[in-house]
Amino acid sequence: MKRSLRGVCSISARECRVEGVDSPCLDFSSNNYLGIADHPKLKEEAIGWIRRFGTSFKASRLVSGTNPAHLELEELIADWKGSEAALLLGSGYMANTGLIPALAGRKDAIFADKLNHASLNAGAALSGAKHIRYRHNDLCDLRGKFATFNENRLVKKGGGDYGSEGGLVIISDSVFSMDGDIADIAGLAELAAAGNAALYIDDAHSTGVFGEKGEGLAKPGDADVVMGTFSKGMGAYGAYAACSKTLRDYFVNKCGSFIYSTAPPPGVCGAVSAAVRLVQTPEFREIRGRLLELAAWFAREVAALGFDTGKTGTPIVPVIIGDAAKTVRFSRYLLDNGVLAVAIRPPTVPVGSARLRLSLNAEHTKEDLSKVLELLESGAEKVLSA
Ligand SMILES: Cc1ncc(COP(=O)(O)O)c(C=O)c1O
Known part of the structure; x- marks a missing residue:
């Protein structure tokens, strides 16, 4: 149809x-879970930023589009998420299709939940990495696929793609958008640590909705990269990557959808800034x-x-x-x-x-x-x- x-x-x-x-x-x-998409505080701050900065930041962040206000907002986000650093991105789709190809390439392998969001799959496809999908929320299946992959690549050592020098990345939604169920993030983190893999969590549908301060489900130590969106529970638009300072610097240099796209605009940043503070209140x-x-x-x-x-x-x-x-x-x-x-x-x-x-x-x-x-x-x- x-x-x-x-x-x-x-x-x-x-x-x-x-x-x-x-x-x-x-x-x-x-996806306006907290009902804040028309909250007066978000509207006022969006308008306030437009009054101060106009309707566009007029260039990509690496050219002349980084306003000091972006950097302050990223600090606010990192503080809220409990991460060392944060990077703002245009949207969740842009984040996943930019960050994942920056993390993984042709010689690497991505292990992904079968029900991951389409943007995560698109990011994995764009990366050129081997894309191995495990049964939904099934850590036994993931462990098995991990072991088989590692055995095979030892045999293949020196024989081209996916050789022993290739890196491994596990990717999962924290909340699955069409099912509403929750990934075992601690279990994924344990498996990633044991297998020397990086862990990438998409916290889009838990941001604002879970956590003492609405910071989401993935805790700072759990994953190497926690991305999330401001377009759902946060009532705004845009996305973030919460990670180490080193990874943030790396993404600034390697993430195509960050480098080659105009900076998130004032109205959006203003709404995000208000939402991040609002969801942390006792109310x-x-x-x-x-x-x-x-x-x-x-x-x-x-x-x-x-x-x-x-x-x-x-x-x-x-x-x-x-x-x-x-x-x-x-x-x-x-x-x-x-x-x-x-x-x-x-x-x-x-x-x-x-x-x-x-x-x-x-x-x-x-x-x-x-x-x-x-x-x-x-x-x-x-x-x-x-
Ligand atoms: C899990 C997940 N990740 C990423 C996205 C994309 O986010 P955005 O709407 O900000 O592009 C969505 C949106 O539906 C989603 O559900």
Whole structure:
């Protein structure tokens, strides 16, 4: 089925207007988990930066696009993430397609979770490294693939690609974007240390949502590079790499999407700066706690209706239907009844696992969730058994 674009206007984190639909809908489709994409502090600071610096930083960072404010913002991010240094990047997609080819090349090997985000796979493909995919969240499979690879490359020593001089990189999402489940980061870190591999974690969907200060799931000592986005829980745009000073310097010299692209613009940086400070406040610690509690309750209730919700532990609750056409019809049924929850189909998810991806945010109420539960129950009868 061909995909097409449709206009959606946000009314609040809770509600939106969908092109072609008369009444406002409950929005269960955005990644605005903390509901801060229209927070006054983010708007004010974005406008403040535009007033001070204009609408563009006008050049790439290595040319003349590095404003001292970028460097201060990177220090703020490093402090929040608990890393030695941080680097700002244009977007999450740009980060993964620039940082990974900087870390790994033709003689190296990347071990990647099968359900990693498309941008991580694109980064791995661009790197030219051997791309070995292990079963989702299966550290035994990863350990086995690691051992086999190491045995083979000893045999091949001196024989060309992937020789013993090649480096190894393990890459995983921390929260899987279409399933809402969580990687065993400590286990990955242990395996990486034992196998002398670098560890790269994509913390996009946990940034803002997890951690005492909303800093995400990957702890500083866990991974060599923790990248994350400001486009989801942080209500803004852009991305970061949290790493050592040495690696930051290396990326400044080797990461193509950093070197050859214009610096993140003032409006975006202003919103990011406000969001990083906002999510560290006690108010947002409480908001995170409430959101995660509500999400856990909702996932249990959806499962109790007989739906497969996988192993979610986050505000992303997949309702796995399987058949793509039925999933699209179910999504339409929800929309006709005032709930926007998009159908996610292959190739975004594996064939046979099409799903409704419900993402909760801090402004959803228990009444909103009860309405969705009622619709899932009635839809099961009207759409799935029809
Ligand atoms: C896990 C993950 N990484 C990276 C990205 C890309 O981030 P951005 O939207 O900032 O380009 C996404 C976005 O969907 C994502 O889910």
